[in-house]
Amino acid sequence: MSSPPVAPPGWSRWLVPPAALSVHLSIGQAYAWSVFKPPLESALHLDGTQSALPFQLAIVMLGLSAAFGGTLVERNGPRWAMTVALVCFSSGFLISALGAQTQQYWLIVLGYGFVGGIGLGIGYISPVSTLMKWFPDRPGMATGIAIMGFGGGALIASPWSAQMLESFGTDHSGIALAFLVHGLAYAVFMTLGVLLVRVPRPDGRTESGTGAAGGVQVSARSALRTPQFWFLWVVLCTNVTAGIGILEKAAPMITDFFADSSTPVSVSAAAGFVALLSAANMTGRIGWSSTSDLIGRKNIYRVYLGVGALMYLALALFGDTSKPLFVLCALVVLSFYGGGFATVPAYLKDLFGTYQVGAIHGRLLTAWSTAGVLGPLIVNWIADRQEAAGKDGPALYGLSFSIMIGLLLVGFVANELIRPVHTRHHVPAPKEAPDAQREQPA
Structure with a gap:
């Protein structure tokens, strides 16, 4: 067509x-x-x-x-x-x-x-x-x-x-x-x-402003050879893993955290919590990605990963003491989860230009597939093992939250290591774009 x-x-x-x-x-x-x-x-x-x-x-x-x-x-x-x-x-x-x-x-x-x-x-x-x-x-x-x-x-x-x-x-x-x-x-x-x-x-x-600053244009094949692509892959994977860790098990998680409190969470309240998380996921996509246009892509991922780690720490230490605190921390993490998805194409544009950014974005989404397995596996496997050991309530999630904090810090470091793409990876000139599109080395 x-x-x-x-x-x-x-x-x-x-x-x-x-x-x-x-x-x-x-x-x-x-x-x-x-x-x-x-x-x-x-x-x-x-x-x-x-x-x-x-x-x-x-x-x-x-x-x-x-x-x-x-x-x-x-x-x-x-x-x-x-x-x-x-x-x-x-x-x-x-x-x-x-x-x-x-x-x-x-x-x-x-x-x-x-x-x-x-x-x-x-x-x-x-x-x-x-x-x-x-x-x-x-x-x-x-x-x-x-x-x-x-x-x-x-x-x-x-x-x-x-x-x-x-x-x-x-x-x-x-x-x-x-x-x-x-x-x-x-x-x-x-x-x-x-x-x-x-x-x-x-x-x-x-x-006129198609390319990133300095006229950066990089083919999809060349992008895969850069450390920037793989650092950003780690950034996206860790941010998505942290979000899915809560999203996939949201209803039973909030129920477990307050099962022994004077006001346990009802089934309908847990369902409402899931709906709130979906709203945070959606609004984070437009809100945080728009904010990235003002403060920059690296800075917004510092927020996603650094503040996200603090939210998980607050959940691990104080999550069972206050329902509003638990809900607020989870909503922030889920807004970062959605924001990470929406911001990453613009981050790719800054690094590689718009020349084959759709193809590069498609390859980067393998980080999503990996996180989709990793996040639920961490939370569910550890919770099952803790339950088998006779533990309940917040104790089911302490170790998995600690792992999430570690992953977010790994993502934070990967984000700090991202630098502009070396000129040897750039497409030399617009007239050579068809050759690059056939994925000849730039």
Whole structure:
């Protein structure tokens, strides 16, 4: 498919973030998969591990497709990428609808997990470089607007999906109809982004600031050879691990911390706590990333990692003494978690320029995949071992919180070690860009 049409004279750059947001709000449905777990378990006689498989595969495919498809996204443009995301994500729901109707669970795994997961990855990175070309003056804000949609998509999808299941029924036919409506509705909504997206004119004023300071432009292949990429990989991985450590086990964690208090946390209150964390995750994406445009990317990651470590320390030492303190510390950590996702594309732009930043971003997201395994593993494995040893309450989490503090300090040091990219990695001149795009050494 051809690249998107170039914006005509007078085109407002503020039409581009809504185009990106239409894709990210749609694929953000992935965080609402849990709504479908109980009906699927009941209708298709699955256990909890089986019902989680489509989501787990989708996240794996998100990381893989972002890493391996990033260069294609850069080469073919945002409209091509958004179209691929639309086709894969919507088709995933349609295949899942067929699987639910015929009670063939492997089709749901194939559809939502494999096909839909490819749509997640391509859709996630599709608008990144385009947004930063339109907003060279505020790249953190621009990417934060779009990536906020991925964090907030579940806030729309959860009640919407629950209402559909209530209306259509929770048997296999009702689930199939809900999947069908999802696939068609998201196709229409994502089409708005496909039609709206534009790239700036080469001679336009917004394009003049495309590169980082000093005209830095680095190819994706060359970026992987720099220490800056790997330091930033460690930074993202440790920040995400710390956030997921709370997010994945939020409800049982706050229940355990105050189980022996005079006012234990109810099931509904724990659910409200999870909703608050989701809101912090979403608002942190736009708030902190916009702040990074004012104070700089290295400084904002000093806040994420340094203050994040202090929040974990406060939880470990005083978390069981005050519910407001526990909630406040967790909300701050989750806002840093979301902010880290939204700020990292702008950090990449500062280091490597916008030339192949989408492809570089896709490769960096393997840090997310690693953290997605590491965070829950640390917290759950240690909690299980402590429980087996006869401990309960806050004692279940003391060691895992200490590990999180250590990881955040490792990330803090990695951030301090990031320096400007050496000129030997730069693309020599714009006319050599096609050679670099074929990933010849710069």
